Amino acid sequence: xxxxxxxxxxxxxxxxxxxxxxxxxxxxxxxxxxxxxxxxxxxxxxxxxxxxxxxxxxxxxxxxxxxxxxxxxxxxxxxxxxxxxxxxxxxxxxxxxxxxxxxxxxxxxxxxxxxxxxxxxxxxxxxxxxxxxxxxxxxxxxxxxxxxxxxxxxxxxxxxxxxxxxxxxxxxxxxxxxxxxxxxxxxxxxxxxxxxxxxxxxxxxxxxxxxxxxxxxxxxxxxxxxxxxxxxxxxxxxxxxxxxxxxxxxxxxxxxxxxxxxxxxx
Amino acid sequence: xxxxxxxxxxxxxxxxxxxxxxxxxxxxxxxxxxxxxxxxxxxxxxxxxxxxxxxxxxxxxxxxxxxxxxxxxxxxxxxxxxxxxxxxxxxxxxxxxxxxxxxxxxxxxxxxxxxxxxxxxxxxxxxxxxxxxxxxxxxxxxxxxxxxxxxxxxxxxxxxxxxxxxxxxxxxxxxxxxxxxxxxxxxxxxxxxxxxxxxxxxxxxxxxxxxxxxxxxxxxxxxxxxxxxxxxxxxxxxxxxxxxxxxxxxxxxxxxxxxxxxxxx
Numbered sequence: 001x002x003x004x005x006x007x008x009x010x011x012x013x014x015x016x017x018x019x020x021x022x023x024x025x026x027x028x029x030x031x032x033x034x035x036x037x038x039x040x041x042x043x044x045x046x047x048x049x050x051x052x053x054x055x056x057x058x059x060x061x062x063x064x065x066x067x068x069x070x071x072x073x074x075x076x077x078x079x080x081x082x083x084x085x086x087x088x089x090x091x092x093x094x095x096x097x098x099x100x101x102x103x104x105x106x107x108x109x110x111x112x113x114x115x116x117x118x119x120x121x122x123x124x125x126x127x128x129x130x131x132x133x134x135x136x137x138x139x140x141x142x143x144x145x146x147x148x149x150x151x152x153x154x155x156x157x158x159x160x161x162x163x164x165x166x167x168x169x170x171x172x173x174x175x176x177x178x179x180x181x182x183x184x185x186x187x188x189x190x191x192x193x194x195x196x197x198x199x200x201x202x203x204x205x206x207x208x209x210x211x212x213x214x215x216x217x218x219x220x221x222x223x224x225x226x227x228x229x230x231x232x233x234x235x236x237x238x239x240x241x242x243x244x245x246x247x248x249x250x251x252x253x254x255x256x257x258x259x260x261x262x263x264x265x266x
Numbered sequence: 267x268x269x270x271x272x273x274x275x276x277x278x279x280x281x282x283x284x285x286x287x288x289x290x291x292x293x294x295x296x297x298x299x300x301x302x303x304x305x306x307x308x309x310x311x312x313x314x315x316x317x318x319x320x321x322x323x324x325x326x327x328x329x330x331x332x333x334x335x336x337x338x339x340x341x342x343x344x345x346x347x348x349x350x351x352x353x354x355x356x357x358x359x360x361x362x363x364x365x366x367x368x369x370x371x372x373x374x375x376x377x378x379x380x381x382x383x384x385x386x387x388x389x390x391x392x393x394x395x396x397x398x399x400x401x402x403x404x405x406x407x408x409x410x411x412x413x414x415x416x417x418x419x420x421x422x423x424x425x426x427x428x429x430x431x432x433x434x435x436x437x438x439x440x441x442x443x444x445x446x447x448x449x450x451x452x453x454x455x456x457x458x459x460x461x462x463x464x465x466x467x468x469x470x471x472x473x474x475x476x477x478x479x480x481x482x483x484x485x486x487x488x489x490x491x492x493x494x495x496x497x498x499x500x501x502x503x504x505x506x507x508x509x510x511x512x513x514x515x516x517x518x519x520x521x522x523x524x525x526x527x528x529x530x531x
Contacts, residue, residue, distance in 0.1 A: 063372060068373060070370075071368060072364070073364060096273055098361065098365075222373075235374070235375060236373030236374045239374075
C-alpha cells in the first residue's frame with residue numbers, strides 16, 4: 001500500500017499534504033468489510049440489528065461473539081468491525097455509564113454517553129503510538145429524565161451524530177437507501193411513524209435483501225430493542241418475534257422476485 | 267481539558283479516599299439509625315416488615331425513610347442500623363445486579379442468571395465480615411429474602427430468608443428479627459409461626475408485632491411498610507401506611523407513681 005498513503009499513512013498523528021489522516025480511513029475500511037449493523041428510531045422505541053457472520057461451522061454462536069451489548073439499564077450498543085476493538089468500546093461505555101450513575105445519581109443521558117464514547121474513540125486517533133479503533137458503535141439509549149429515546153453512531157474517527165436511522169458495515173449504503181423508504185422521519189409526525197414491531201420486520205427484510213447466499217457467509221441475526229413494551233430497558237428481541245420477522249421477510253423478498261420475473265417475461 | 271484516558275469525562279472527581287494510615291480510626295458507632303426489621307416465611311413466599319423511622323440518636327428525625335428495598339427482580343433486603351450504610355449497601359447490590367445484567371451471556375432476561383437471594387446473602391456476609399475485620403464496619407443488620415436457585419440456575423420453589431449482622435455473622439431461619447425486635451417480636455413470632463401460614467395470617471402477625479414494638483421501642487414508629495417476595499419471583503413493597511394504636515390499656519393510663527414502686531410506668 002505504499003502508493004496509497006505514500007509515507008503519510010504510518011501514523012494517525014500525521015496529516016497527509018492534502019489534509020487526510022490515512023490511518024483513520026483504513027480503520028473505517030475495516031468497518032466497511034464487517035457484518036451490517038442497523039439502527040432505527042421508531043415511534044415507541046429503538047431497534048438495533050446486526051448481521052453476525054458465522055466464521056466457522058462448529059461455532060457456538062448464541063452466546064459467543066455477540067455484537068449487541070447492554071451498557072446500562074436504559075442503553076445498549078451494537079458494534080461492527082473488529083469485534084475485539086468493539087468490545088473494548090463496550091467496556092468503556094459501561095464504565096462511563098456506571099461512573100455517571102455513581103457521580104450524579106441518575107442514569108447517563110444518551111448525548112453524554114455518546115460524547116464520552118466519542119472522546120474515548122477519538123483519543124486513539126491522536127497519538128503516534130496508538131491505532132484507531134476498527135469498529136463503529138451504534139448507541140441506543142433512553143433518557144428517563146426527558147422521557148426521550150435516541151440513536152447515535154460513533155465512527156472510528158471519533159465523530160458521532162444522532163440519527164433516526166443509521167447503518168454501518170458491509171451493506172451500509174444499500175441499507176441506508178432502503179431505510180430512507182421507511183416511515184421514520186420525525187417530520188412526518190408522531191402518529192405516522194412505524195413502531196418497533198414493524199421495524200423488526202423491516203430490518204430483517206433489509207438484511208435478507210442484501211444477503212447473497214452464494215457469495216456471503218452464513219450469518220446469525222442479532223436484534224435488540226429498547227422500547228415502551230420493554231419498559232424502556234434494553235433487551236433482546238424475543239426469538240420467536242425474530243423468527244416470524246425473518247419468515248415474513250423471506251416471503252416478501254420471494255414475492256418481489258416473482259413479480260420481477262413476471263415483468264421480464266412480459 | 268487536558269487529554270486523558272480516564273473515565274468520567276471532565277467531571278472526574280476523586281471518589282476514592284486517601285489510604286488509611288496506622289492511626290486512622292473509623293466510625294464504629296452509628297449516627298442515623300433505623301430500628302427493627304421483621305421477617306417471616308409463609309405459604310407462598312417471604313414477608314418483611316419495618317417501620318419508616320430513622321432516628322438521630324434519640325430524636326425521631328426522618329419519618330418516611332424506606333428500609334425495605336428490592337435489589338434485583340426477585341430479592342428484597344431489609345436493613346436496620348446506620349441508614350447511610352444501608353444506602354451504600356443498597357447501591358452496591360444494585361450496581362452488582364446491573365453489572366450482572368450487562369455482562370450476562372445473553373440479551374434475554376430469562377437467561378440472565380441473576381443472583382438469587384442466597385447468593386446475595388452469602389455475598390453480604392463476605393462484605394460485612396471483611397469490613398469489620400478492617401475495624402471499619404457497615405453498621406447494619408440486614409435481612410435478605412427471596413428464593414433459592416435450582417442446580418440448573420432456575421429459581422426454585424424454596425423460599426429463602428437469611429440475616430447478616432454488622433460483624434458478618436450469617437444465619438438462615440423461618441422467622442427473623444433484628445434490633446429491638448429480636449427481643450420483643452421474635453418470641454411472639456415463634457409462638458404463632460406455622461410453616462403453612464396464609465399471607466393474611468402472616469401479615470396480621472407482623473402488624474401485631476410492629477404495633478407492640480411501637481408501644482415498647484422508643485425508636486419505633488407506627489408508620490410502616492410490608493414487603494413480600496412471592497413464588498413467581500415478584501417483589502412487592504407496600505407504600506408506607508399507619509397502624510391503628512390503642513393507648514387506653516390500664517397500664518398505659520395509670521401512673522405507678524405513689525403506688526410504692528419506683529415511680530416509673
